[in-house]
Structures are given as C-alpha cells and as structure tokens.
Amino acid sequence: MAWHCNGTTNQEMVTKLKDAGILATDRAEAAMLAVDRAKYCHEPDPYLDRPRRIGYNVTISAPHMHAYALSILSDQLFDGAKALDVGSGSGYLSACMAFLVGSGGRVVGIEHIPELIEISTRNVREDNSHFLKEDRIKFVVGDGRLGHPADGPYNAIHVGAAAETLPETLIDQLAPGGRLICPVVAIKGFQRLQDLLQVDKSTDGAITKKKLMQVSYVPLTDPTTQLRN
Template sequence: MAWQCSGATNHEMVTKLKEAGILATDRAEAAMIAIDRAHYYHEANPYLDQPRKIGYNVTISAPHMHAYALSVLSDQLFDGAKALDVGSGSGYLSACMAFMVGPRGRVIGIDHIPELIEISTKNVSEDCPHFIKEERVKFVVGDGRLGYAAEAPYNAIHVGAAADTLPQQNKARLIFQLIDQLTPGGRLVCPVVAIKGFQRFQDLVQVDKNVDGTVTKKKLMQVSYIPLTDPATQLANDY
C-alpha cells in the first residue's frame, strides 16, 4: 500500500496511512494529524504520497515514510524524551517528533545547509510557535553524520538520507558517531546502502541500543533516499 496514500486533505492522507497499516500507533497518528504537511511543503498538492523537492537538492520524504518512521520510533518518542532528526530539511518530521515528546521533551533538527535551517525554523515558528518558545525544537547547522554531541544522549534518532555504512564511530575516520549518541534503550532508524553483486539498493535499518549497551540491528524494508553526504556534493548533484 506504500505510495497509495495520497489525500486531498491532511486528514484524508492520515486516514489512508492508518487504513494501510503504515501508520501503526495512535501517538504517531495524533502527531501527523496535528502537524499539517501543507505548512512544510508550500507547493500544490502537499498531500501526495511521494517525496517532493524543497530546494538545495533535497526532498521532504513521502508521507508513508514519515508514518513508518514515527511508528517505529513511537516507544522512544515518549513524553519528556530527547530526539535527533538528521537531515531535518523542511522541519516537518522534527515537528511531529516534538508533538510526541511533549513540552518536557526536546528535538534537535540538524542539517548542513544553512538555508534549510532557516526554512525549517520559519515553518515551525509559523505552524507551532510554542515549540520554538518552549525550546521543544531546536534547529542547528552541522554535519549530521557526526550527530550532535552537545545535546546527546538521545532516546530516538532519525536519519533522513542514506548512509554508505551504518552511522557509528569509525575509528579510522571518526565520521559516524550516531549510535554512540543513543541512550541505553534508545532506537535509531537510518537508510543504509547495500550492495549485492552488481545491485546497489538501500535498506531501512532499525538499531536498538539495549540497556546493557549492546546493539542489535534489524532490516525493516528496502527504500530509496538521497545520499547522506557533505554540502558540496549535495549541492553539485541533482538527485
């Protein structure tokens, strides 16, 4: 049923996502009802179930992918939780996460394009100004591949672009550190590039840090995201 949940209104889109079994928790449903996608995608037909370009060679993900992510992370996006949204783009998913963590929680949206940080901040300020006033949401410019250590650890981390390898501390290059920034009991969801023979594809991977600090990984489905990369490469390519 993925890609078949377009609606004429936000409520119709959410209803179709729930009926398809993609929007799988009541709390995720409530967030997507409360945060209207049209406030984060300002062109025609904002409720189409497909990714839409928002400039700077990035997209706002298809609604069904947002529904999957919020459903998978629902237990970690509890009242008072802290979350990190890597590649926050339009600010839509960060706002949904902020709704779920409540006024005692905190969401950090990080993107390496300053103009996107301005856009996301403006979108949330106009849609849910109390999120900004309460500091429930904070958008920062930075390399999301490194996470955002200043606010770590996080109960939930969402990555909105495909990593060549699963983000974790690489001792040779010290590039990926996201798993290290998960709190015990935390969960990360990230698209990861996979290669089999001559085929190159992406898996949406769920990573859980157990209470004892051990890590378990689970492949959820195959997906298609833009690459998780540096600003110069992103701006030089039209994905």
Template structure:
C-alpha cells in the same frame, strides 16, 4: 467517548502526516520550484535537483520510534529538511522532552524555522525544539544521549557517531546503503549493556547522507 487504541492513533497519525506533509511541501518547496501542473512541478524539481521524502516514510519512521518518543524523551532528527517531521517528534516527546533537528543546508534550516514559527512558535521559544545547521553525520553531542534518532538520508555505512550518542535503551532508524544501489531501512536498538541489535525493516531508496558541497553538486560521498 473512549480514547482510540494505540493502533488507531498511529493510523490517524499516518494519515495526518501524509496529508499535512503534502500541504507543507507545497509551502516549503515554493522557494525552490513551482509548477502549474504535475509535469511542470516534476520538471522543476529535477532542474533544481530538489528531493522530498515520501510522506508515508515519515509516518512509518514515527511509528517505529513511537515507543521511544515518550514524555520527557530526547531525540535527534538528522537531515531535518522542512522541519515537519522534527516538529512531530517534538510534539510526541511532550512539554518536558527535547528534540534537535540538524541539516547542513543553512538556508533550509532558516526556512524550517519559519515553518515551525508559523505553525507553533512555542516549540522553539520553549527550547523544546531546536533547529541547527551542521554535519548530521557527526550527530549533536551537546544534546546526547538520545532516546530516539531518525536519519532522513541513506548512509553508506552506519554512522558510528550516531550510535555512540544513542542512549542505552534507545532506538535509531536509518537507511543504509549506497546511492543508486541496494538500500534498506534499518532499526538499531541499544540494550542497557550497550549491545547494538540491528533489524532490517524494508528496502528503500533515500538520497545519500553526504556533506553540503556534494549534496549541492548532486554527488555521493
């Protein structure tokens, strides 16, 4: 039986992410809120100021970064949240690759570690995947330079620290724009001579990339 084409694989990945993220969110959001109906769940999410990324955006981000998440690549996931997208990235970079997920909510990092341990603990024990608490706006210099960087929140301005940690030939995907205003998902490619090529992909609405205290209060930078 022949292997599926790259387009076919990405289509299956997209569908898998849509389904599995939905399943995972049921687990990971249970510690924050729950409901016996859609209306109750939405009301509880609003009450706790909880947010979840649209599953199709996770799939789209993986598709954009696919060529940079090859065997042996190094990647960074800023705002790693439940850990699902970070684990997907770790599987894509193979046994010789490394992925770091960073989130400034310690409790969420601990939950994401439990999520990964329950599904594939070897990703963590092998050092292939690392989940840490910290300010993702500063990146994670200890693991740089990165072939791929994903940012799961909107930056008011492009984080220079992340661009600096991007490897020549690497790619970053990040939403840029202010909270409540115009935002666009943008792709940044660093050429071999260090030049940054910026491509606007689509309009989006993401939660702001901010610090722990302001996120917990529900405010922007």
C-alpha cells in the same frame, strides 16, 4: 502498501495511512494530525504520497515514510524524551517528533545547509510556534553524520538520508533503551540498493540491528557534494 495514500487534506492523508496499516500507532497518528504537511511542503497538492523537492537538492519524504518512522520510533518518543533528526530538511518530521516528546522533551534537527535551517524554523513557526517558544525543538547547522553530542544522548535518532555505512558515531549518541533508524546503502550484485536499518541499544548497552525494508533516499553526504548533485 505504500505510495497510494494520497489525500486532498491532511486528515484524509493520515486516515489513508492508518487504513493501509502504515501508520501503526495512535501516538504517531496524533502527531501527523497535529502537524500540517502543507506548512512544510510548499508545492501544489502537498498531501500527495510522494517525496517533494524543497530546494538544495533535498526532498521532504513521502508521507508513508514519515508514518513508518514515527510508528517505529513511537515508544522512544515518550514525554520528556530527547530525539535527533539527521537531515531535518523542511522540519516536518522534527515537528512531529516534538509533538510526541511534549514540552519537557527536546528535538534537535540538524542540517548542513544554513538556508534549510532558516526554512525549517520558519515552517515550524507558522505551524506550531509554541514548539519553538517552549524550546522543545531547535535546528542546528552541522554535519549530521557526526550527530550533535551536545544535546545527547538521544532516546530516538532518525536519519533522513542514505549513509554509505551505518554511522557508528550516531549509535554512540543513543541513550540506553534508545532506537535509531537509518537508510544504509547495500550492494547486491550489480545493484546499489538501500536498506532501512533499525538499531536498538539495550539498557546494558548491547546493540542489536535489524533490516526493516528497502527504501530510496537522497544520499547522506557533505554540503558541496549535495549541492553539486
């Protein structure tokens, strides 16, 4: 289903993602229509369905992965919700999440490279400046593996890089009824793969985990290792 939803405009890209069944909720569709990928991907043909480099050895994910993430988290990104985007990169998915949580919600994008914080803030300012003015989105410098407890707990947490093991610290920062999605390294025989895991916290605090699909993300690591790779 994935990797073929290329578009020449944001509308065409979103339509193809919907037609393919990847963009599975009306709310996720509305978010991707409201946030123009071209403002976050500053290369030719920004609506191609593939990851693109944004500097500092990180990428903006392919549109189909953003569509999956927003569809999976739609119910948790309700009006007034709190969300955390770990490895926020260009700021694109953080902005989509900010659209969904509304002016009464708050999205925190966390990155350990200060320059990426500057880039993402500038991108949002050029695309949906009211998200910043309303304080419904902010970007912070920090180790995303540790989350950002100061603004938690979170109804939705998205991790945009592959962790060696599922970060328990992030699960601790989920609110009751919250959902986390995170790529996690999986060793199968001689292969090093990645599984996209969904973690749900029930209203009584019980945790359930589910494998959704195999994916391919850059590693969730420290700044020195990232810049060296």
